Amino acid sequence: MGVMKASYQDPSVPAYVAAHATQPDQTLRELAVETAALTGGNAGMQISPEQGTLLTMLVQLTGAKLAVEVGTFTGYSSICIARGLVPGGKLIACDVSEEWTAVARRYWEKAGLTDRIELRLGPAQQTLEAMPEDEPIDFAFIDADKPGYAGYYHELVDRLAPGGLICADNTLQGGRIADARAGGNVPAMRAFNDLVTADPQVDSVLLPIADGLTLIRKH
Numbered sequence: 001m002g003v004m005k006a007s008y009q010d011p012s013v014p015a016y017v018a019a020h021a022t023q024p025d026q027t028l029r030e031l032a033v034e035t036a037a038l039t040g041g042n043a044g045m046q047i048s049p050e051q052g053t054l055l056t057m058l059v060q061l062t063g064a065k066l067a068v069e070v071g072t073f074t075g076y077s078s079i080c081i082a083r084g085l086v087p088g089g090k091l092i093a094c095d096v097s098e099e100w101t102a103v104a105r106r107y108w109e110k111a112g113l114t115d116r117i118e119l120r121l122g123p124a125q126q127t128l129e130a131m132p133e134d135e136p137i138d139f140a141f142i143d144a145d146k147p148g149y150a151g152y153y154h155e156l157v158d159r160l161a162p163g164g165l166i167c168a169d170n171t172l173q174g175g176r177i178a179d180a181r182a183g184g185n186v187p188a189m190r191a192f193n194d195l196v197t198a199d200p201q202v203d204s205v206l207l208p209i210a211d212g213l214t215l216i217r218k219h
């Protein structure tokens, strides 16, 4: 079955993987530096550069026109997603923080993406519930509070176009995900991972990139 062939477990591999992806442009590099300076320890919430490259590629591969992001922070992933959309495409970016998304807005401007990204400030569950059910979503990225993932997933998968893709971040929880006794966000993420795996509407795969990124494609 090849179960033991997972070479990503070697501690030297993550840096190698990061170095062998298309590197972020100057705008994304500046955003990463400014996020570290402004938010200190919270900067770890930002997706990794190779995840950003992957998100852009996945949005391009799905030919997405309408995308939704749950958890925008200072805007790194939103820029990567918006850049992959077809011309005329739109990203709805959801977050609760006015302060962090003010940084995102500045960088959307710098990246020339203001016409493609619409910010919805407020609890994402309410934002998603209020979205129309007859406007199919092509691509979604979930990267907010972990106990909220299951609720976000239900709202998104119901609205997802056939062949549409949901990506969920942090599904490995720093490598603690397989520990049934672990605390913190691990129980919520284990429940989320089980929910996705059991959902007959989708196919999914948990990629061991960064802190784990699960790709979920609706039939």
Ligand SMILES: C[S@@+](CC[C@H](N)C(=O)[O-])C[C@H]1O[C@@H](n2cnc3c(N)ncnc32)[C@H](O)[C@@H]1O
Pocket (backbone or CB within 6 Å): 045, 046, 047, 070, 071, 072, 073, 074, 075, 076, 077, 078, 094, 095, 096, 097, 100, 122, 123, 124, 125, 143, 144, 145, 148
């Ligand atoms: C991990 S960060 C997102 C990082 C972002 N994807 C990036 O690449 O920079 C999580 C974000 O979720 C937001 N958040 C937390 N709870 C939320 C909720 N209930 N509704 C919407 N956003 C929420 C936080 O304000 C924070 O900005």
